[in-house]
Amino acid sequence: MKEVVTRFAPSPTGLMHLGNVRTALLNWAYARKMGGRFLLRFEDTDQDRSQLEFIEALKKDLHWLGLDWDGEPLFQSQHAHNHQEALDALAEKGLAYRCFCSEHQLNLDRKLATSRGLPPRYVGRCKALSAEASATRALSEAHVWRLAVHANEGLVQVIDALRGHVDFLCRDLDDPVVVRSDGSFTFLLPNAIDDAVDGITHALRGDDHLTNSAYQVWLLQKLDKHVPIYLHHGLLLGEDGAKLSKRTGSHSVQSLRQAGLIPAALVQAMARLGHANIPEELVSVADMLQHYNATAISTSSVRWMDGEMWRWHTRLLHQLSPDALSSLISPFTTLEGEALLSLSALLVGNLERAEYATQFARLWSVEAALEEDAAAVMVAAGDEFYQQALHAWNNLPDADWKGWSDAVKEATGAKGKNLFMPLRVALTGVLHGPEMSRVVGFLGKTGVQQRLENMLARIKA
Numbered sequence: 001m002k003e004v005v006t007r008f009a010p011s012p013t014g015l016m017h018l019g020n021v022r023t024a025l026l027n028w029a030y031a032r033k034m035g036g037r038f039l040l041r042f043e044d045t046d047q048d049r050s051q052l053e054f055i056e057a058l059k060k061d062l063h064w065l066g067l068d069w070d071g072e073p074l075f076q077s078q079h080a081h082n083h084q085e086a087l088d089a090l091a092e093k094g095l096a097y098r099c100f101c102s103e104h105q106l107n108l109d110r111k112l113a114t115s116r117g118l119p120p121r122y123v124g125r126c127k128a129l130s131a132e133a134s135a136t137r138a139l140s141e142a143h144v145w146r147l148a149v150h151a152n153e154g155l156v157q158v159i160d161a162l163r164g165h166v167d168f169l170c171r172d173l174d175d176p177v178v179v180r181s182d183g184s185f186t187f188l189l190p191n192a193i194d195d196a197v198d199g200i201t202h203a204l205r206g207d208d209h210l211t212n213s214a215y216q217v218w219l220l221q222k223l224d225k226h227v228p229i230y231l232h233h234g235l236l237l238g239e240d241g242a243k244l245s246k247r248t249g250s251h252s253v254q255s256l257r258q259a260g261l262i263p264a265a266l267v268q269a270m271a272r273l274g275h276a277n278i279p280e281e282l283v284s285v286a287d288m289l290q291h292y293n294a295t296a297i298s299t300s301s302v303r304w305m306d307g308e309m310w311r312w313h314t315r316l317l318h319q320l321s322p323d324a325l326s327s328l329i330s331p332f333t334t335l336e337g338e339a340l341l342s343l344s345a346l347l348v349g350n351l352e353r354a355e356y357a358t359q360f361a362r363l364w365s366v367e368a369a370l371e372e373d374a375a376a377v378m379v380a381a382g383d384e385f386y387q388q389a390l391h392a393w394n395n396l397p398d399a400d401w402k403g404w405s406d407a408v409k410e411a412t413g414a415k416g417k418n419l420f421m422p423l424r425v426a427l428t429g430v431l432h433g434p435e436m437s438r439v440v441g442f443l444g445k446t447g448v449q450q451r452l453e454n455m456l457a458r459i460k461a
Contacts, residue, residue, distance in 0.1 A: 004036030
């Protein structure tokens, strides 16, 4: 079997979004599963919108996600001569032609076709122009280039590993524009030619490209070039059921990284969309690839859920080492060095998101504000409870949670939640969190005393 070569070919006109992630992940996983190559190609022919900052951002996002590519990144602009040669060859064969129709004329044609119950395809007005007449008019008239695909007979067959052979009758296809009036190429021709030049064997992409694939198969076959095997999967939809893209509210990968997301959480959530072969339990990327089967990806649309991604994030967060967690929560605390590492060891398994570490600010700042529910517990416990708690603590020879809680219980008569919640609030400022014995060990003798004194001051205030 020929070596499998896939690609991720974004336009560097914006930040990487979730739709890009799915395309990149599916193509990367297929290449890695098959022992092939995964290429990164920037489709940068839109010079007005393509920017170096987006190229660098896309590369950074791929590295962050662990989606490594083979070789140096490729650039569509470097293949400009191949695109022009392909257009010239098609024109020479009468398979591409100049179209001089104005936008006003095209709109009238579409309206007329619609009024007759016909699809709004191009009527072919300029297709019959001779090469000489076309060249003469081109000297003074604005024009585009179209492919001469529409015909009364013939068909185009797209080989799709997910859907089987998909047939398109030429009479149902249009004559698509491949060069705009400003001389720039549209997506169709450069994308197809680049796939042939780069040796792409398989292209995984959304089924919204299925008709595009028909046009690309047509032009590649007319030029006697290699045609990839396509895998057109179901579209990625947002939680509202609309197609997910950077124009319709999809998260950028950059924003998720800045929000503290663990990259593996995005990969875990995305890999399972429309792919029942991936186990529900947390697996390594290597194990995930063992279960990956590109031909089992659903052809139906799948819906993205932010909550699912963040649930994977929480599961992964709970498995981090204290050292790894400390780097994530560092921006949200004033602690450094060994103190930060100790805090991380205390909070492992108690955070859903790294920024939620701020809820435990009382662990490093006695003056941290109390949330409303914690303040209510403090008030309900009252001055006398905390006086007894402080007295019992000061009479302990060392920092011992069990001995202290037993002494407070005996002195106040409080038990259960009425005993433990006021003590937890005093030390941590929240109603949930690590085991109290570990909290006491973290704060030490002086730290616990300071927090009890602070509670008394707050009550009196």
